[in-house]
Amino acid sequence: MGQVLFPAVAGNDEKERTVTRSTTPHAADGIYFGLMSGTSMDGVDGIAVEFVAGKPPVVLADAFVGFADSLRDALFALQQPGQNEIEREALAAAALASRYAVCCHELLRAANLAPTRVRAVGVHGQTVRHRPEKGYTRQINNPALLAEMTRIDVVADFRSRDVAAGGQGAPLVPAFHAQMFGSASETRVVCNLGGISNITILPAADGNAAAAAGVRGFDCGPANVLLDEWAQRHLGKPYDEGGRFAASGAVHQPLLNALLDEPFFEQAPPKSTGRDLFNASWLDTKLSAFAALPPADVQATLAALTAVSIAREIERHASDCRAVYVCGGGARNPELLKALEQALTRSGASGVPVMTTDALGVPPHYVEALAFAWLAMRCIERTPGNLPAVTGAAGKRVLGAIYPR
Structure with missing residues (x-):
């Protein structure tokens, strides 16, 4: 049975939340996976979540897949300029996609889902360079390989469109x-x-x-x-x-x-x-x-x-x-x-007071992976995912590139 997020809490009850939601079904409603591997480079957090308009999201499963020391070392080495970077990045991206695929398969198993039940995987990728002042940000990933390995649509490269519109490309989670x-x-x-x-x-x-x-x-x-x-x-x-x-x-x-x-x-x-x-x-x-x-x-x-x-x-x-x-x-x-x-x-x-998001009904380790599942949903329904006041972009933009299954 899935976990319904944000149960009633003081100042944040369900009555307050439902007024912000439309009851009209969205074409992009359904089950999404979110994958997040952050700056610490220790592994990937994954979440399976069902979005239905007018209702709180329901978490169906979560998973964590660690990175081998060799992959972590390769990702760290790519943080700085070095020899043979193009090949090293390509090999690291393939290895990373394999770990993402393992995480997806863990989510499928834990939630008892067939790949055809999942609308899309939202995957952040692994940041190795972030230079918005120079007009680029680089997240290592091989979303085409991930789509091939999972047979699920993949949404990736969320930051680039915001940077192309003059924004920082980060942070992207405030709208969520x-x-x-x-x-x-x-x-x-x-x-x-x-x-x-x-x-x-x-x-x-x-x-x-x-x-x-x-x-x-x-x-x-x-x-x-x-x-x-x-x-x-x-x-x-x-x-x-x-x-x-x-x-x-x-x-x-x-x-x-x-x-x-x-x-x-x-x-x-x-x-x-x-x-x-x-x-x-x-x-x-x-x-x-x-x-x-x-x-x-x-x-x-x-x-x-x-x-x-x-x-x-x-x-x-x-x-x-x-x-x-x-x-x-x-x-x-x-x-x-x-x-x-x-x-x-x-x-x-x-x-x-300082407390974790558990106090609002969302375990702290869910939040970022859940955000990228949500951003994938926004991309599928062609709805902007950035906040220009946050990133400095010229306007709202649909974020992400879609790699069909």
């Missing part, structure tokens, strides 16, 4: 956040803690959150990308489980100040970033004057960097925020959530 998490009575912030942190600001919208002109969203800075890098170096593990490494250290204020001395943090939105800026080389340059610091103190300070950079953006752009809802991998890090709540208090937002 508005539909899922908006409130008629209070301003909320949805904070994704993936490799990079980003926020969506959802102003109170009189019951029509999806259409609210004031919805904004943008990247804030590094999150797990630097925390994972440091944990790998000093723990030999891909991430700091439960934030325990950070909790064993203390925030070093001079280092935090040095980390915050980066023009991106003062840049006005729309803005987006990635490993092109926040990477191991950036971190090593910043750490060069702090070589004697205990590794645990560096980890604690990196957690504080994530928290402070988010809190500052909330103070600047959502001072009337009443709650922050966290999704993404960082939602499993209690120390990071605690640091964010403390940073909000110090920035003047005392009393603003």
Whole structure:
């Protein structure tokens, strides 16, 4: 039996939500898969969801498929210029599509579905370069191979159309956040803690959150990308489980100040970033004057960097925020959530609770994969998926390229 999302919660009950939905059937109603492999490059999250106009989406199954070390290493190597890039990217894309296909087959099995029951797979791909200021963004993928392996229509390359229209191509999830998490009575912030942190600001919208002109969203800075890098170096593990490494250290204020001395943090939105800026080389340059610091103190300070950079953006752009809802991998890090709540208090937002999207009926690890299933549905029905006020694009655009089964 599927899980119906967003059960009744305070300020976000079903009565409020149904006023934003049409009861007219959509040609694109049906079952979709969403696949998301993020900046952390540890694997792909998948979700099978049924969309029916006028009703909450129903999750039929979810799955996680990890990446082999060889694939992860190949993806990391493609973050920087190097020899034989075209062939290396093509081989990595084929290997990536194979992992996506495994995830799709896991979803088919778990939901007891035949491929013909699925309208489309929405797949983000793996970002290796993101340079919207130069007019391009690059997500490794082989959607043609994925369609061949699954016999399901594939929708991919969501970001390029927004960039072609002069936008950042990111973040793309705020329109989805508005539909899922908006409130008629209070301003909320949805904070994704993936490799990079980003926020969506959802102003109170009189019951029509999806259409609210004031919805904004943008990247804030590094999150797990630097925390994972440091944990790998000093723990030999891909991430700091439960934030325990950070909790064993203390925030070093001079280092935090040095980390915050980066023009991106003062840049006005729309803005987006990635490993092109926040990477191991950036971190090593910043750490060069702090070589004697205990590794645990560096980890604690990196957690504080994530928290402070988010809190500052909330103070600047959502001072009337009443709650922050966290999704993404960082939602499993209690120390990071605690640091964010403390940073909000110090920035003047005392009393603003920080919780995961579980509080709104959507498990944190569902959110991004669910968003790309939703974007695939929008593409199939030829409905715009971007918010120009968020990305800076010249207008609303249908996002994605379709690869038929």
